Amino acid sequence: MEPIEIGLIVSGGLLVFVVLGMRVAFAAGLAGLVGLIWIFWAKKGYDPEAFMWALGIAAKIAGQVPHSKVANQALSLIPTFILIGYLAYYAGLTKALFEAAKRWIAWVPGGLAVATVFATAGFAAVSGASIATSAVFARIAIPEMLKIGYDKKFAAGVVAAGGTLASLIPPSAILVIYAIIVEQDVGKLLLAGFIPGAFSALIYAGLIIGMALTIKGFGPPVSGYTWKERFASLPPSLPIVFVVFIIVVFIYNPFGGDAWGTPTEGGALGAFVVFCMAVFKGMRWAELKDALLESAKLSVMIFTIIWGVLIYVRFLGFADLPGAFSDWVTSLDYSPMLILIMILLAYAVLGMFMDAIGMLLLTLPVVYPAVMALNGGEAVSAAESTFGMSGPMCAVWFGILVVKMAEFCLITPPIGLNCFVVAGVRDDLSVQDVFRGVAPFFVADAITIGLLIAFPAIVIWLPSLAG
Amino acid sequence: MAGNANVLTDDSLLSLLDQKLNEIGKFLALISGLAVFSLMILAVLSVSGRNFFNHPLPGYIDWIEQAMPLIAFMGISYTQRNGGHIRMDMVVGKLKGRTLYAAELLTTLAILTLMLLIVWGSWEHFQRSFDFNAPMWSRDSSMDIGIPLWPAKLLAPVAFSVLCLQLIVQAWGFTSALISGTDQPVAVPLIEDVAAQANHEASHLTGHDD
Amino acid sequence: TEWNVSLWGKRRAFTEHVEKIAELVDKKTNGEFKLNISYGGLSKNKENLDGISIGAFEMAQFCAGYHRDKNPSLTVAELPFLGVSTLDQERRLSEELYKHPAVVKDLARWNATLLMPSPMPQYNIAGLGDTPKSLDDFKGLAVRATGGIGQAMKAVGAVPTSMSASEVRQALDGGVIKAVAFAQHAHMAFGVVEKATWWTTNLNPGTINCPVVVNTDALNGLKPAYRDALLGSVDEALDYYVDNYNNKTMKRWDPLLKERGIEKVTFSDQAIADLKKAVATPAADQWVKDNAAKGLPAQELYDFFTGMIK
Numbered sequence: 001m002e003p004i005e006i007g008l009i010v011s012g013g014l015l016v017f018v019v020l021g022m023r024v025a026f027a028a029g030l031a032g033l034v035g036l037i038w039i040f041w042a043k044k045g046y047d048p049e050a051f052m053w054a055l056g057i058a059a060k061i062a063g064q065v066p067h068s069k070v071a072n073q074a075l076s077l078i079p080t081f082i083l084i085g086y087l088a089y090y091a092g093l094t095k096a097l098f099e100a101a102k103r104w105i106a107w108v109p110g111g112l113a114v115a116t117v118f119a120t121a122g123f124a125a126v127s128g129a130s131i132a133t134s135a136v137f138a139r140i141a142i143p144e145m146l147k148i149g150y151d152k153k154f155a156a157g158v159v160a161a162g163g164t165l166a167s168l169i170p171p172s173a174i175l176v177i178y179a180i181i182v183e184q185d186v187g188k189l190l191l192a193g194f195i196p197g198a199f200s201a202l203i204y205a206g207l208i209i210g211m212a213l214t215i216k217g218f219g220p221p222v223s224g225y226t227w228k229e230r231f232a233s234l235p236p237s238l239p240i241v242f243v244v245f246i247i248v249v250f251i252y253n254p255f256g257g258d259a260w261g262t263p264t265e266g267g268a269l270g271a272f273v274v275f276c277m278a279v280f281k282g283m284r285w286a287e288l289k290d291a292l293l294e295s296a297k298l299s300v301m302i303f304t305i306i307w308g309v310l311i312y313v314r315f316l317g318f319a320d321l322p323g324a325f326s327d328w329v330t331s332l333d334y335s336p337m338l339i340l341i342m343i344l345l346a347y348a349v350l351g352m353f354m355d356a357i358g359m360l361l362l363t364l365p366v367v368y369p370a371v372m373a374l375n376g377g378e379a380v381s382a383a384e385s386t387f388g389m390s391g392p393m394c395a396v397w398f399g400i401l402v403v404k405m406a407e408f409c410l411i412t413p414p415i416g417l418n419c420f421v422v423a424g425v426r427d428d429l430s431v432q433d434v435f436r437g438v439a440p441f442f443v444a445d446a447i448t449i450g451l452l453i454a455f456p457a458i459v460i461w462l463p464s465l466a467g
Numbered sequence: 468m469a470g471n472a473n474v475l476t477d478d479s480l481l482s483l484l485d486q487k488l489n490e491i492g493k494f495l496a497l498i499s500g501l502a503v504f505s506l507m508i509l510a511v512l513s514v515s516g517r518n519f520f521n522h523p524l525p526g527y528i529d530w531i532e533q534a535m536p537l538i539a540f541m542g543i544s545y546t547q548r549n550g551g552h553i554r555m556d557m558v559v560g561k562l563k564g565r566t567l568y569a570a571e572l573l574t575t576l577a578i579l580t581l582m583l584l585i586v587w588g589s590w591e592h593f594q595r596s597f598d599f600n601a602p603m604w605s606r607d608s609s610m611d612i613g614i615p616l617w618p619a620k621l622l623a624p625v626a627f628s629v630l631c632l633q634l635i636v637q638a639w640g641f642t643s644a645l646i647s648g649t650d651q652p653v654a655v656p657l658i659e660d661v662a663a664q665a666n667h668e669a670s671h672l673t674g675h676d677d
Numbered sequence: 678t679e680w681n682v683s684l685w686g687k688r689r690a691f692t693e694h695v696e697k698i699a700e701l702v703d704k705k706t707n708g709e710f711k712l713n714i715s716y717g718g719l720s721k722n723k724e725n726l727d728g729i730s731i732g733a734f735e736m737a738q739f740c741a742g743y744h745r746d747k748n749p750s751l752t753v754a755e756l757p758f759l760g761v762s763t764l765d766q767e768r769r770l771s772e773e774l775y776k777h778p779a780v781v782k783d784l785a786r787w788n789a790t791l792l793m794p795s796p797m798p799q800y801n802i803a804g805l806g807d808t809p810k811s812l813d814d815f816k817g818l819a820v821r822a823t824g825g826i827g828q829a830m831k832a833v834g835a836v837p838t839s840m841s842a843s844e845v846r847q848a849l850d851g852g853v854i855k856a857v858a859f860a861q862h863a864h865m866a867f868g869v870v871e872k873a874t875w876w877t878t879n880l881n882p883g884t885i886n887c888p889v890v891v892n893t894d895a896l897n898g899l900k901p902a903y904r905d906a907l908l909g910s911v912d913e914a915l916d917y918y919v920d921n922y923n924n925k926t927m928k929r930w931d932p933l934l935k936e937r938g939i940e941k942v943t944f945s946d947q948a949i950a951d952l953k954k955a956v957a958t959p960a961a962d963q964w965v966k967d968n969a970a971k972g973l974p975a976q977e978l979y980d981f982f983t984g985m986i987k
């Protein structure tokens with residue numbers, strides 16, 4: 001049997017494991033290990049005596065992967081980004097943000113919902129995880145919206161959708177994982193997420209304003225704050241601005257000259273600032289221990305997926321599946337843009353049933369080289385490329401598109417994690433209610449993705465400034 | 468997608484073993500959390516060293532690479548014990564009683580098989596970097612300042628062995644539940660109703676914020 | 678018969694001998710013995726020796742300085758200011774070194790047999806920011822420099838950091854380093870030229886040693902005809918490599934500097950001689966001491982290697 005056929009069969013087996021409810025990290029690791037055994041045993045013509053030899057080599061190759069892949073400086077961003085999120089609760093940053101957003105922008109039609117979107121976008125600038133963002137704002141924003149007569153389902157939908165912004169707006173654990181899988185500059189990708197993230201927030205806001213203007217009985221605007229009250233709301237949320245500032249100058253120095261350090265350092269320094277704030281606000285060892293344990297648990301979960309899936313990816317390397325898939329895609333007789341859109345639609349379907357990180361790790365090793373080949377290769381110049389951008393810029397653009405798809409999947413039924421979390425916080429809301437409330441935002445997301453495809457400049461303008 | 472889960476306890480030997488392992492696992496997870504914290508401190512030192520004292524922290528990258536396995540591996544058993552490794556529970560979520568225990572036993576044994584092989588493979592990886600006769604027992608060192616790599620490589624088989632113990636306890640738990648057909652199985656992670664689980668998570672996140 | 682070959686990065690001057698030998702072997706055996714080259718799919722570059730030792734693949738390239746404890750004997754060729762001046766000389770020296778019993782024994786621990794070197798020219802430094810006018814200007818400069826070149830950098834007051842080639846561009850983007858010591862092909866392949874504003878022409882502090890090895894059991898298990906085809910192609914592959922490096926890579930270098938407006942920095946002969954005096958002997962002494970402690974015949978190896986240069 002050819003390695004490529006083995007690759008296809010094992011990949012099918014992996015899907016079965018996952019659907020049967022095996023934990024994704026281990027299902028991928030097991031599929032990789034079985035695949036490696038198979039490939040090496042096939043090399044010896046399935047000689048029964050060679051089985052133990054094949055098993056040994058496969059175990060040794062797989063056993064290298066956890067340490068080898070995890071001992072990576074770039075990956076250290078993930079735990080620090082997670083830690084920032086947990087520390088931010090203790091620093092009281094979330095509440096401060098929502099209060100400021102309310103006083104400054106809630107006077108527009110659909111005011112409080114618009115304010116919620118901007119507050120989640122602001123919190124996204126310090127939080128690396130979408131679910132956490134939705135969970136917090138469900139507590140803070142929904143009660144206020146209900147108080148002034150918003151539809152319950154819609155209020156929940158706003159929070160579920162707003163939470164997704166955390167993975168586009170840096171810092172973002174998912175963008176880091178993408179950058180590492182495809183071996184592109186982490187800093188550039190984080191930078192690239194900024195405008196599309198803000199852009200998504202604007203489209204959400206536009207949608208809400210549109211709905212407020214056309215639907216009778218939509219929540220009223222909130223006005224009447226004096227300028228004094230408005231300015232008084234700013235200082236408590238200033239630390240967020242400061243953290244954002246730090247992360248930005250560490251990724252790309254807007255004052256000219258060199259960046260001050262790596263994104264890793266920027267993330268860690270941001271965490272340190274939030275940590276100092278939290279201590280100032282009264283966080284002590286018991287709370288810190290809690291935050292550290294929670295960060296550890298989430299980090300371990302992500303890292304286990306990373307090395308598990310990378311065992312599978314190492315097997316794919318031995319089976320040469322990425323090369324074969326990329327050859328197949330580039331030989332297809334459709335327009336490259338159509339193929340790209342079909343790939344994104346496939347992500348939308350897959351994302352209904354899988355979580356974002358597992359989905360990216362599983363698919364990118366095969367899909368990414370194919371997309372790069374469609375554009376004309378890693379080293380192609382913008383002028384000679386299919387999509388009108390250089391190889392590295394195409395990597396950035398595709399990354400943002402894929403992460404936006406992964407975010408979209410957080411609010412689509414049947415498994416939209418953000419919606420589950422929001423329903424969980426509110427006893428009076430079922431998951432179905434939240435899915436119904438969030439539905440208008442599918443339209444907003446579809447528009448956003450369409451615009452990002454049609455006008456790649458939205459994505460690549462900022463990173464291209466960084467050189 | 469299931470994250471957290473409940474584990475029932477009683478005073479059987481099985482449950483006592485499970486609780487003991489959970490304690491060990493929690494301690495290891497805390498080490499991992501402290502490693503995250505030290506990563507943050509390390510970066511602060513590195514940045515201030517470079518920008519204010521014009522003297523970069525020697526071996527900054529090497530030290531991060533040493534800390535990463537601590538973060539990534541030490542909490543793996545604790546996370547498994549409490550059902551924290553994600554999975555799709557659309558199918559198992561529909562199962563009940565003995566069918567459920569049989570399915571869970573099957574995947575638990577599959578994970579155990581994988582992890583036993585990975586313990587072997589990662590132990591071999593450690594051994595290739597370890598030499599009793601070499602200075603600092605090192606046969607592989609970091610690139611910049613030459614820190615021996617064997618301690619970091621040793622963390623993988625150690626943490627994975629604890630996970631294997633946890634998996635054996637869980638397999639035992641599912642087996643006895645399969646035999647007795649109880650609806651209150653101990654020492655195994657139970658699927659929570661998804662909403663209850665989200666509530667659990669959210670209460671944790673927000674508990675201190677308001 | 679098929680062999681898997683583990684390289685990293687992308688195809689570049691540094692990998693042309695492997696590409697060439699694959700082509701030659703294929704031709705000589707009528708396609709019956711194939712070398713499948715993978716760029717990064719089979720292993721991480723720092724773990725290619727582990728993969729060879731496991732038997733995961735049959736051939737691989739690596740750099741001695743990536744892991745000095747794995748291959749201490751080879752690092753003698755990475756000492757600073759050894760006085761090697763051409764690629765041909767670098768090639769002959771490495772080929773002789775690879776036959777030395779202590780080196781053969783060192784690599785045998787990994788079940789590896791040295792096949793051929795990947796000779797590289799003397800490293801020089803490209804950087805951004807203020808152009809150094811004299812060696813004094815290197816004080817405090819964060820520079821990527823491994824092994825002996827790092828020691829030379831320390832001697833002029835710079836702060837050397839080691840990292841593998843694939844990590845360099847990100848470190849440069851992030852400001853962790855301001856300058857990079859590389860051979861010309863790597864300055865081009867890893868994107869240093871896109872950021873650099875200056876390049877030193879005559880620092881020549883040394884180079885690093887990156888052999889291609891094969892799994893010993895796999896080599897011994899080859900049919901004699903295949904084995905001859907492989908070993909008999911080494912010279913031709915290396916001839917091709919050196920010619921390609923000298924006539925393609927080196928010729929592209931000067932025009933590229935001009936096009937990018939990268940300033941050339943040349944130091945006085947006196948300054949270089951002083952630096953060499955300050956660095957070379959202490960570094961060599963330290964190397965002999967450290968490696969004798971690891972059980973190598975370090976002094977003998979050092980004398981053997983440097984004896985061929987004079």
Ligand code: NA
Nearest residue numbers: 124127166171
């Ligand atoms: Na974010």
Ligand code: NA
Nearest residue numbers: 352409412415
């Ligand atoms: Na979904």
